[in-house]
Amino acid sequence: MERTIQEVARLTGVTSRTLRHYDDIGLVRPSRVGAGGIRHYDADALVRLQRVLLLRELGLGLPAIAAVLDGQTDDVHALLAHREWLRQEQTRLERQIASVESTIEALEGGEEPMAEDMFDGFDHTRYREEVETRWGKDAYARSDAWWRGMSDTERAEWQARTAQLGADWQATAASGIAPDAGEAQELARRHVEWLAGIPGTPGVVKEYVTGLGEMYVADPRFAANYGGPEGAAFVRDALRVYAEAHL
Amino acid sequence: MERTIQEVARLTGVTSRTLRHYDDIGLVRPSRVGAGGIRHYDADALVRLQRVLLLRELGLGLPAIAAVLDGQTDDVHALLAHREWLRQEQTRLERQIASVESTIEALEGGEEPMAEDMFDGFDHTRYREEVETRWGKDAYARSDAWWRGMSDTERAEWQARTAQLGADWQATAASGIAPDAGEAQELARRHVEWLAGIPGTPGVVKEYVTGLGEMYVADPRFAANYGGPEGAAFVRDALRVYAEAHL
DNA sequence: GCTAGACATTGACGCAGCGTCAACCGCAAG
DNA sequence: CTTGCGGTTGACGCTGCGTCAATGTCTAGC
Structure with a gap:
């Protein structure tokens, strides 16, 4: 019923280092710590880890995940906020790509080595x-x-x-x-x-x-x-x- | 003709801390270092800083910017590679948003608290x-x-x-x-x-x-x-x- | 009973790009 | 003389672990 850290790692695809990190920050604690500090994980711990990994794949930060798992935050609410953040990131990327492309075009067109119009000064x-x-x-x-x-x-x-x-x-x-x-x-x-x-x-x-x-x-x-x-x-x-x- | 670090900061909108950081990593060095280690920047240094800031706005990393400015990399080439990276980020975000939304729907639909189908196991x-x-x-x-x-x-x-x-x-x-x-x-x-x-x-x-x-x-x-x-x-x-x- | 090997543990540094103290120095004004 | 502004050099913090390093423990084979 109980598994060692390495077994859990193989089962879930994360590294044992990650599991130890999650223990350190209190996100997923082992169900039992045996002799020599050996960590053991039972099914409940696996359930918790599994939820962590799901939320992590969605891009949530570990503190946000902890808040959801500990019931301090409504999961739907957290995900809605997260979606909003993701969307902003997306539009930011879009703008950045557009800027990069226009810069590439300018450079290929033989324009000045992009020294102009950076300051708010007199842009001719x-x-x-x-x-x-x-x-x-x-x-x-x-x-x-x-x-x-x-x-x-x-x-x-x-x-x-x-x-x-x-x-x-x-x-x-x-x-x-x-x-x-x-x-x-x-x-x-x-x-x-x-x-x-x-x-x-x-x-x-x-x-x-x-x-x-x-x-x-x-x-x-x-x-x-x-x-x-x-x-x-x-x-x-x-x-x-x-x-x-x-x- | 020369400016102190604080003046350059006001002119360009970055903090003096950033300018000191750029000096530390050799990205933008002051043109002269006077008594007491005071940094002075002339117009050439401003030109270089200005190019750094332009590339930074496009999302390039500082090492990549340094490579371009020192002529070790063709700027167009660097920007093309960077655009590729940005595009991958964008598709990654798209997928993540889709996942978040489907998860939200599932939760609002009263589905199980998303414990299922995480392992490769028997997904019913x-x-x-x-x-x-x-x-x-x-x-x-x-x-x-x-x-x-x-x-x-x-x-x-x-x-x-x-x-x-x-x-x-x-x-x-x-x-x-x-x-x-x-x-x-x-x-x-x-x-x-x-x-x-x-x-x-x-x-x-x-x-x-x-x-x-x-x-x-x-x-x-x-x-x-x-x-x-x-x-x-x-x-x-x-x-x-x-x-x-x-x- | 000993040893090798696999796996466990606890530090601690490193990564990107600075923000943010902290502690100190120098110069000009009140 | 003090105050205040602006300069300096460290050094830690943040995110999420990867990556040694040094050491301990359990199992298997001799």
Whole structure:
């Protein structure tokens, strides 16, 4: 009636190591421990093990299995929750596969060694329409040439600067100070300086800077760089104050 | 131009702990380590980190990413292999979800607390047709009543005995001895004894035992219990010899 | 009665990828 | 001088066991 650990292992297809592990964590205890610590399993222990293995095949974690077996959780309930988790994993995988495939296509198409558009910085092509309608095709072309002319390293540097500027704006807006305070105005100065570094834009013209501030608020794509609409509003106000005073 | 670990962390969205980990394993090293072991990252390091993060989002493991970045692996090749792995994961998940759902249905339908059919043992309902056509509806009904009348514990015990018998047959067949050797004949005796424990079957009748042997060979569902067709053939031969001599 | 061998036991490390203390140091502000 | 922020190097924890390693026990054969 009783079986040793090795016999149980053969019967159920698990290793003896697994059975010892289950004993350690209290999931399936042997029915009796004889001389020398030898584990013996009776039919009841086998029933329990059998239920464990069934739930394990379904992908449940050992703690969840323990909860079900000890009656702390309703089995149907546990399985429903588990199914939900499995489904989320599945959609995650789907998205990942799609990403991998589009990346493969891009690489096979000879695209840039995927260094672009990782930071939230100035992603050029995304704003093509915006630039062309506001400042003309010529402006976009110059800007585009400038962008493509840079090396990966230079682009990374530029993007990092852009991201840092955005991060600083967010931190400042969140600190609660006024848009016309010194710190915010210093940021506005950096912002204008940064703008001047982009060829093909009007540069340090007063109405351009204030207009840009409005765009940050109106366009969620830009607003996201500054912590959403509120952050963008802070940037707009600070830029307006700065432009009035210095441009 | 250079940034501290915390700045890089904010820029890229990873934690400084992760950056230190990447340094430890040599995946992304800081461009310079200043006084007090302070890490500094320049634009080149950012480019590398950026590529790491892109590949990580696709689900690649860090060693695989390192291989790609160090030019030891073609990136397209690595991604193709990775896609294959992702697809396998996906089908595995699909199957698991299907299993979970059928289990949920079974539980909601008030089925037995899923103790059945885990071992390779005698799974009753699977062989209903087989039993009814060979030995009549009455035989199946008696057998069925006997099976349902048992407790989980008893059923587990029975299944374990059945599985053990199958395992012993496989081991004996694999050992290379002849079907009429003593050890095989002892197993045959146990087999007949085991058969006698199933109500509704003809029992220890000579032609029943030999016919059963043939069925084991012919039906892959049974053969699987004895190690496939070869193992089943060994069982059949041993049973025939035993039946001729003792029944 | 001894020994070999098969199987048992209890540690303990390793795996992936960091999160999370812990303990300590350095620098700037109040 | 203290406080606080940010930097450093360990080292453990998590999931579910696989995989030694060192040692004990039971059975079989001489």
